[in-house]
Amino acid sequence: MPTVADHYDKLLAGHYARMFGDHDAKVAEQRALIERLGLRADPQRRSEAIDLGCGSGFQSLALAQLGFRVTAVDTSDRLLAELASRRGRLPIDLARGDLLDALERSGPVYDLAVCMGDTLPHLGSKADVERMFAGCARRLAPGGRLALTFRDLTRELEGVDRFIPVHDSADVIMTCFLEYEPDTVKVHDLVHTRSPEDGRWRLSASYYRKLRLSPDWVAGALEAAGFRVVHRELARGLVTLVARLGADVGRDTNSASNTPAGG
Numbered sequence: 001m002p003t004v005a006d007h008y009d010k011l012l013a014g015h016y017a018r019m020f021g022d023h024d025a026k027v028a029e030q031r032a033l034i035e036r037l038g039l040r041a042d043p044q045r046r047s048e049a050i051d052l053g054c055g056s057g058f059q060s061l062a063l064a065q066l067g068f069r070v071t072a073v074d075t076s077d078r079l080l081a082e083l084a085s086r087r088g089r090l091p092i093d094l095a096r097g098d099l100l101d102a103l104e105r106s107g108p109v110y111d112l113a114v115c116m117g118d119t120l121p122h123l124g125s126k127a128d129v130e131r132m133f134a135g136c137a138r139r140l141a142p143g144g145r146l147a148l149t150f151r152d153l154t155r156e157l158e159g160v161d162r163f164i165p166v167h168d169s170a171d172v173i174m175t176c177f178l179e180y181e182p183d184t185v186k187v188h189d190l191v192h193t194r195s196p197e198d199g200r201w202r203l204s205a206s207y208y209r210k211l212r213l214s215p216d217w218v219a220g221a222l223e224a225a226g227f228r229v230v231h232r233e234l235a236r237g238l239v240t241l242v243a244r245l246g247a248d249v250g251r252d253t254n255s256a257s258n259t260p261a262g263g
Helices: 004-020 023-036 058-065 077-087 099-104 126-139 215-224 247-251
Strands: 047-052 068-074 092-096 110-115 140-151 163-168 172-180 184-194 201-211 227-235 238-245
Touching: 004 077, 004 163, 004 172, 004 184, 004 201, 023 058, 047 058, 047 099, 058 068, 058 077, 058 092, 058 110, 068 077, 068 099, 068 110, 077 092, 099 126, 110 126, 126 140, 126 215, 140 215, 215 227, 215 238
Parallel strands: 047 068, 047 110, 068 092, 110 140
Antiparallel strands: 140 238, 163 172, 172 184, 184 201, 227 238
């Protein structure tokens, strides 16, 4: 079975930009979300953030623009190279490797950890999710925040709804097909590309598995790791959770909620 890293290296990384459209617009969208969630850098000192599964840098660039020094972690050399080409003079340090291993390395104490863009279900098991939360708890300062966005895949799509159009242009058509298993979803990515030499279409295909994580299970795992959820929302199947570490979390002015996304 292909690993997530294999799937991205062999297929998706080369088409990553097509899946999300204009890169700068996506960074601006994520910056607006981060600001709406109240995840601000301290203007009186250097604030440290770690972006777990940074991809080409939508969240890393937004966080750096908002005043954080960012450690950007991903397994894909190609996506990290794209981020490197876009960071300019922004304080973003690149770290190639597994998310769990990155949390075991020596480094700064972080004020904020983010794992966004549906990265969390890419982990290999629920035990790995719990290990990631425990690692974040060790690496965050007391009162530090952990922000998550992920797809709720617990509800099964049926029939043709399992075929999801991702991108289409004159030369590339991307489609995703979902196959449900008890604890995971097998995600098949089908990429048709038109050859510039002969005009023929060629198919590249691969698959990987995503965890089926419910918002309630994730919230419970966060609390077991020493966090308290201070913000919760669900919109169009995308879950957003913000959790705070430490015994002083009760002083937080935000409350856990199920509000629609906005902004």
